[in-house]
Amino acid sequence: METIELLILLLKFIVFPGAIFCIAYGFFLEWFDRKLYAKFQNRIGPLLTGPKGLLQPFADFVKLLAKEDITPVGADKLGFTLTPLLTVAVSLFTLLFIPIHSLTGVLSLPGDVLLVLFISTVFGLLIMFAGYFSGNRFSMVGTERTGLQFVGYEIPFALSVISVAAAARSLEITNIVNYQVNILGLPLIVFTPIAFAIYLISALAKLEKIPFDIPEAETEIVGGWQVEYSGKKLAFFRLATDLKMVFVSGLAAALFLGGPYGPSIPGLEPIFYTIWFIIKTLIVMFILSNLRSLFARYRIDQVVHGFWKYMVPLAVLQILIVEGLIFMGVI
Amino acid sequence: MAVLSKLVKWARIKSPWIIHYNSGGCNACDIEVVAALTPRFDVERFGILLKGSPRHADVLVVTGPVTRQTKNRLIRIYNQMADPKFVLAVGTCTITGGVFRGAYGVLGGVDEAIPVDVFVPGCPPKPEAIIQGVVKLLEKLQKT
Ligand code: SF4
Numbered sequence: 001m002e003t004i005e006l007l008i009l010l011l012k013f014i015v016f017p018g019a020i021f022c023i024a025y026g027f028f029l030e031w032f033d034r035k036l037y038a039k040f041q042n043r044i045g046p047l048l049t050g051p052k053g054l055l056q057p058f059a060d061f062v063k064l065l066a067k068e069d070i071t072p073v074g075a076d077k078l079g080f081t082l083t084p085l086l087t088v089a090v091s092l093f094t095l096l097f098i099p100i101h102s103l104t105g106v107l108s109l110p111g112d113v114l115l116v117l118f119i120s121t122v123f124g125l126l127i128m129f130a131g132y133f134s135g136n137r138f139s140m141v142g143t144e145r146t147g148l149q150f151v152g153y154e155i156p157f158a159l160s161v162i163s164v165a166a167a168a169r170s171l172e173i174t175n176i177v178n179y180q181v182n183i184l185g186l187p188l189i190v191f192t193p194i195a196f197a198i199y200l201i202s203a204l205a206k207l208e209k210i211p212f213d214i215p216e217a218e219t220e221i222v223g224g225w226q227v228e229y230s231g232k233k234l235a236f237f238r239l240a241t242d243l244k245m246v247f248v249s250g251l252a253a254a255l256f257l258g259g260p261y262g263p264s265i266p267g268l269e270p271i272f273y274t275i276w277f278i279i280k281t282l283i284v285m286f287i288l289s290n291l292r293s294l295f296a297r298y299r300i301d302q303v304v305h306g307f308w309k310y311m312v313p314l315a316v317l318q319i320l321i322v323e324g325l326i327f328m329g330v331i
Numbered sequence: 332m333a334v335l336s337k338l339v340k341w342a343r344i345k346s347p348w349i350i351h352y353n354s355g356g357c358n359a360c361d362i363e364v365v366a367a368l369t370p371r372f373d374v375e376r377f378g379i380l381l382k383g384s385p386r387h388a389d390v391l392v393v394t395g396p397v398t399r400q401t402k403n404r405l406i407r408i409y410n411q412m413a414d415p416k417f418v419l420a421v422g423t424c425t426i427t428g429g430v431f432r433g434a435y436g437v438l439g440g441v442d443e444a445i446p447v448d449v450f451v452p453g454c455p456p457k458p459e460a461i462i463q464g465v466v467k468l469l470e471k472l473q474k475t
Contacts, residue, residue: 047376049345056378062342068414223384230386230413
């Protein structure tokens with residue numbers, strides 16, 4: 001009996017909704033993002049790789065895996081090899097906490113909101129290490145910018161998540177989802193629209209997408225922190241970015257949009273919940289791609305100023321509103 | 332193994348990332364290369380992306396003749412790229428030196444400095460011609 005349970009758990013970790021599903025879905029999200037981005041710019045986007053270009057991210061990944069892997073003389077060999085692997089491992093680990101096929105993730109423990117927030121901070125740190133270890137001046141500039149931007153977006157991101165946790169009076173993702181499904185009956189975005197907006201904006205900064213792609217800024221500092229990475233290592237970084245997209249949109253779905261819950265046929269919940277998860281994350285990605293194609297890159301000081309001057313007070317205001325609503329007994 | 336190498340070849344053909352370098356041309360070719368990336372021609376259809384770093388790119392797109400000043404830089408950029416790498420030379424200048432041939436600072440075509448896979452003639456070539464050049468390059472890849 002125990003071996004069977006262990007096997008099922010292992011399958012959950014590796015196949016669904018663990019590693020393999022998440023990687024495939026990450027590739028799909030990248031394709032969705034690129035296609036939408038192209039549509040907004042009046043282009044067509046990937047077209048000839050697989051049906052409608054669906055396999056483009058996969059083709060990029062395989063090509064990079066098969067390319068020569070250069071380690072520059074000036075790089076710190078151990079750190080240079082380790083950071084890409086760690087980045088992928090850490091992003092996969094955080095995804096285990098996201099509820100995909102049921103109201104709980106594969107892993108769930110008390111206080112996992114804080115754990116997930118902490119690990120998503122490690123993303124930023126790993127990017128800084130990645131730039132630092134490659135020993136190139138462009139990546140050094142990229143590292144500095146990552147650090148500075150990190151100071152900007154991390155606090156509003158955490159505050160927006162905290163306001164949701166305050167509304168549900170719980171620090172466990174499962175409980176927050178349960179609260180929306182069973183007690184409130186509404187997704188929390190109804191009461192925390194400001195927090196949702198702040199979450200999306202800081203998520204863009206976390207993913208280093210266009211208005212906040214300052215650390216990569218191809219036109220200024222070539223490729224930022226990833227300038228020296230080639231072949232397998234670059235492939236892993238790209239994979240990690242895709243996984244982060246799944247993580248960010250999945251967490252938004254879980255915290256603000258009622259998790260993977262939706263109308264379903266009794267008995268077939270896992271399938272319907274997965275479909276609802278995909279629909280909700282695609283909505284989040286749609287908003288993110290919109291923002292990405294609407295804006296031009298900000299300057300680094302504008303980003304830090306903007307986050308601290310406007311986002312943090314707004315996030316605090318949102319927490320106050322939530323507390324007021326709880327005090328009045330609305331939620 | 333055969334399946335794997337087929338997969339890799341398919342991936343290589345489907346995602347050639349380019350880096351663009353002007354080794355001393357008059358800029359018209361560069362404008363045409365950039366035009367190939369814009370909505371009207373949109374080479375992202377074929378999976379082509381413009382990359383900033385030579386370490387990320389597969390195809391080096393060179394425009395203009397090689398001058399004495401840029402020769403070393405061109406060679407250095409070529410050496411920085413990861414294998415397998417290809418060179419696409421755009422414009423008449425890259426073949427013979429074009430209108431700059433014989434000038435005191437000009438060495439001549441791009442093959443004076445680095446090996447070239449495909450030449451695209453024209454002064455400047457149309458974006459269609461550049462895309463045709465890329466297709467020729469991919470055909471060459473298909474045969475290997
Ligand atoms: S080929 Fe003609 S257009 Fe192109 S760089 Fe040379 S002179 Fe200019």
